[in-house]
Amino acid sequence: MSNPTSQLLDSIADVGIDHTRGGYSRHGFDRTELELREWFTAEAGARGLDVRPDRNGNLWAWWGAPGPDAVVTGSHLDSVPGGGAFDGPLGVVSALVAVDLLRASGFTPRRPLAVVVFAEEEGGRFGVPCLGSRLLTGAITADAARALRDADGVSLAEAVRAAGVDPAGLGADPEAIGRIGCFVELHVEQGRGLVDLAAPVGLATSILAHGRWRFRFTGQGNHAGTTPLEQRADPMLPAAEVVRAARRAASTVEGSRATVGRLVPRPGGTNVIASTVDLWLDARAPDGVATRELVERIADDAEQAARDEGCELEVTRESYGDSVVFDDGLRDRLAGLLGDVPALPTGAGHDAGILAAHVPTAMLFVRNPTGISHAPAEHAEPDDCARGSAALADVLRGLAG
Ligand code: GLV
Numbered sequence: 001m002s003n004p005t006s007q008l009l010d011s012i013a014d015v016g017i018d019h020t021r022g023g024y025s026r027h028g029f030d031r032t033e034l035e036l037r038e039w040f041t042a043e044a045g046a047r048g049l050d051v052r053p054d055r056n057g058n059l060w061a062w063w064g065a066p067g068p069d070a071v072v073t074g075s076h077l078d079s080v081p082g083g084g085a086f087d088g089p090l091g092v093v094s095a096l097v098a099v100d101l102l103r104a105s106g107f108t109p110r111r112p113l114a115v116v117v118f119a120e121e122e123g124g125r126f127g128v129p130c131l132g133s134r135l136l137t138g139a140i141t142a143d144a145a146r147a148l149r150d151a152d153g154v155s156l157a158e159a160v161r162a163a164g165v166d167p168a169g170l171g172a173d174p175e176a177i178g179r180i181g182c183f184v185e186l187h188v189e190q191g192r193g194l195v196d197l198a199a200p201v202g203l204a205t206s207i208l209a210h211g212r213w214r215f216r217f218t219g220q221g222n223h224a225g226t227t228p229l230e231q232r233a234d235p236m237l238p239a240a241e242v243v244r245a246a247r248r249a250a251s252t253v254e255g256s257r258a259t260v261g262r263l264v265p266r267p268g269g270t271n272v273i274a275s276t277v278d279l280w281l282d283a284r285a286p287d288g289v290a291t292r293e294l295v296e297r298i299a300d301d302a303e304q305a306a307r308d309e310g311c312e313l314e315v316t317r318e319s320y321g322d323s324v325v326f327d328d329g330l331r332d333r334l335a336g337l338l339g340d341v342p343a344l345p346t347g348a349g350h351d352a353g354i355l356a357a358h359v360p361t362a363m364l365f366v367r368n369p370t371g372i373s374h375a376p377a378e379h380a381e382p383d384d385c386a387r388g389s390a391a392l393a394d395v396l397r398g399l400a401g
Pocket residue numbers: 121122129347348349350
C-alpha cells in the first residue's frame with residue numbers, strides 16, 4: 001500500500017533513469033543530482049526547514065537554529081552507475097517523512113535537528129566514495145579532492161564551481177562537525193540479513209575496511225590480424241588475470257571481498273590489441289591488515305601476469321577507509337527506543353562510516369526482499385519503508401526530545 005515515504009520516493013522516480021544501463025545513474029554535481037538537490041531544497045523548505053549548503057557541497061536542512069549537540073540524520077541522493085532507487089534516497093526521504101511524523105504528533109525538538117544530504121557518496125563520478133563526508137571530516141585533503149577528474153576530464157573543482165560551490169572553500173570543516181551531537185543514517189539493507197531474520201528494520205554494528213585501487217597495464221597497441229601471438233604485449237591478458245586473482249585471494253582471506261567492476265581498454269577497438277588497460281579493484285576485509293594482505297596477493301599475481309606478457313603495471317590506491325564499529329552506546333539507546341530490532345554488520349560503505357570516527361554514529365537498515373543492491377533489482381516494500389520512517393521518527397524523538 002502506498003504511504004508518504006513511498007510517495008515521496010516515487011516523486012523522484014523520473015530523475016536520472018539510465019535507459020542504457022537500466023536503473024538510475026545520478027552522480028555528484030551532475031544534472032540529475034543537481035535536480036535532486038533542488039527537489040530536496042524545495043521539500044525541506046516546504047517543511048519549514050532552513051536549507052544551507054556547507055563548504056563541501058553537502059546540504060543541511062535545519063529544524064531550529066543550527067547549533068551544537070544537534071541530532072543529524074540523512075544520507076545521499078547520488079547512485080552508482082545503473083543503481084537502484086533506494087540506496088541513498090530512502091534515507092533522505094525517510095528523514096523528511098520522520099520530520100512530518102514528529103510535527104504531526106506535536107513534537108518540538110529541544111536539541112537542534114538537521115537532515116543532511118551528502119555529495120557524491122558512491123564515488124560514481126570522481127572515484128572516491130563518500131567524497132562529501134570525507135571532505136567535511138578531512139579524510140581527504142582539499143587539494144587531493146580538487147584534482148580528482150571524472151571520465152570526461154572535468155575536475156571536481158570545476159564541477160563544484162558550476163554547482164555554485166566555491167572550490168577554494170573545500171576542506172575539513174570543524175565548525176560543521178562540531179555542531180553534530182550524533183548522526184543516524186537510515187539505509188536500505190544491501191543484503192539478505194533482515195530477510196533471513198524476518199525483521200523489517202535493523203541496526204548496524206560494523207562496516208568492513210574498504211579501498212579502491214587502479215591497476216594500469218601498458219602494452220603495445222597493434223593490429224589484431226597481423227600481429228603474431230608471440231610478438232604481442234596485450235594488456236588485456238594480465239587484466240583478465242587480475243579478475244581471477246581477485247576471486248582467488250578473496251576466497252583465501254577470511255571475511256574478505258574483492259571485485260573488478262570496471263575495466264577500460266584503450267583505444268577500445270574490436271580489431272585492435274589494446275595499448276593500455278585500466279581496471280579498478282574494490283577490496284574489502286574485516287581490518288586493515290587483512291585488506292593489505294588481500295591486495296598484496298592480487299598485486300603480486302598481477303605483476304607476474306604483466307611480466308609474462310611483456311607489459312608494465314602501475315598500481316595506485318585511490319581511496320581507503322578503515323573498518324568501522326558503530327558507537328555501542330548510541331546503538332543501545334536506539335535499541336531501547338525501538339524495542340526488539342536485530343543488529344547486523346555490513347560490507348557496504350556509508351557516510352555514517354566516515355562520520356563514526358568523529359561523532360557517535362548509528363545506522364538503521366530497512367529490509368530488502370531481493371537482497372540485491374547497486375543494481376536495478378534493489379527493493380524495499382512500501383510497508384517496510386513506512387516502518388523505517390516511523391522507526392527513524394521514534395529515534396529522533398528520543399534523541400532530540
Ligand atoms: C557504497 O555504497 C559502497 O559500499 O560501495
